[in-house]
Amino acid sequence: MTKDCVFIEGLAVITTIGVYEWEKTIKQKLVLDLEMAWDNRPAGLSDNVELCLDYAKVSQAIEHYVTHQQFGLIERVAEEVAQLVINDFSVSRVKIKVSKPGAIPAAQNVAVMIERQR
Numbered sequence: 104m105t106k107d108c109v110f111i112e113g114l115a116v117i118t119t120i121g122v123y124e125w126e127k128t129i130k131q132k133l134v135l136d137l138e139m140a141w142d143n144r145p146a147g148l149s150d151n152v153e154l155c156l157d158y159a160k161v162s163q164a165i166e167h168y169v170t171h172q173q174f175g176l177i178e179r180v181a182e183e184v185a186q187l188v189i190n191d192f193s194v195s196r197v198k199i200k201v202s203k204p205g206a207i208p209a210a211q212n213v214a215v216m217i218e219r220q221r
């Protein structure tokens with residue numbers, strides 16, 4: 104099993120997120136960090152973009168999905184983004200951290216982290 108990965112770090116997305124009623128009427132920022140298992144050797148040896156896990160396409164798909172949904176918990180965002188990455192991009196294993204930096208004024212950040220496999 105390869106230990107190769109493709110990373111997306113600090114992907115900022117604005118969406119409707121939160122469990123309280125007041126949060127359902129505003130937009131807030133989430134920041135996503137992803138570590139996706141991918142064998143980088145075929146792309147590295149061929150220089151062929153078709154063989155890589157295209158972080159631009161993955162980022163665009165996540166941004167589109169998260170922006171156009173309404174969520175309660177950041178845990179749900181993490182689960183659904185994990186399924187998107189696994190199902191739409193044939194990733195076998197993904198680790199995702201979802202941060203909601205504005206949630207707790209006294210805290211620099213709050214976040215959840217999950218790891219899911221196909």
Ligand SMILES: Nc1nc2c(c(=O)[nH]1)N=C([C@H](O)[C@@H](O)CO)CN2
Pocket residue numbers: 120121122123126175176177178203206207
């Ligand atoms: N583990 C979690 N705890 C909380 C969440 C969450 O998404 N996951 N959300 C909230 C509220 O929406 C909060 O962000 C409002 O400040 C509370 N706890």
